[in-house]
Amino acid sequence: MLNNLDEVFGALSDASRRAMVERLVRGPASVSQLAEPFAMSLPGVVQHLAVLEAAGIVSSHKTGRVRTVQLVPGGLGPATAWIGRQRLPAEARLDRLSVHLSPPEDLS
């Protein structure tokens, strides 16, 4: 089985890449749009995006000359799951509590 935790955590260990993820939470964006807040060359940004894509955090497709990037739903799942497993025994009660909480209700 392929373990991509190295790539996921590695991708998140860089502030520029985290900022890109934060931007993408608000919706898909082109490479240029993602590059705009940074004092960084476009190739630099593209390299960061490649890291995020290799980690499965982001996906992209090219339409015409524009590459649109978006978050992969659940792309952070492996990271969340791993961290969730490393709770101290003292914190375990909270885990059990969550099991008994009712599933999320319709909040409309």
Next chain:
Amino acid sequence: MLNNLDEVFGALSDASRRAMVERLVRGPASVSQLAEPFAMSLPGVVQHLAVLEAAGIVSSHKTGRVRTVQLVPGGLGPATAWIGRQRLPAEARLDRLSVHLSPPEDLS
């Protein structure tokens, strides 16, 4: 304000360091005990522990000639919190639930 997300995610991006954290969830351990599962020199292990300690994930104290390492409660909190904030709007319902679970409480 100092931002240690780089260090926390960076520390978790290495499989050896994650394995050490997994071991420490089951209780404190000496440097030698932590080193035992690895085909790695002791200085190598100590360097990994230094990364975990710099990230605030682990703490250690030396008694006699033995250094005992343990998890810092809530040391993974910054990572958990950041990931929790990057949920897609579609996943937002889960956020409300997590609000009731996150703060580490006094479990005495």
Next chain:
DNA sequence: GCAATACTTAAGCACATGCTTAACAATCTG
């Protein structure tokens, strides 16, 4: 068609990372 736009590819460079071995403490044990 021609120029502007939006990337892409390639190469290179400084610095960080993940190890190693060798040598050095410091502490316990018989």
Next chain:
DNA sequence: CAGATTGTTAAGCATGTGCTTAAGTATTGC
């Protein structure tokens, strides 16, 4: 005290990371 145990310090090395600039390749709009 002598030797074994436990960790530390220092140095070095191969590889990875995070940029850069320069030059190229589609597309699109006039």
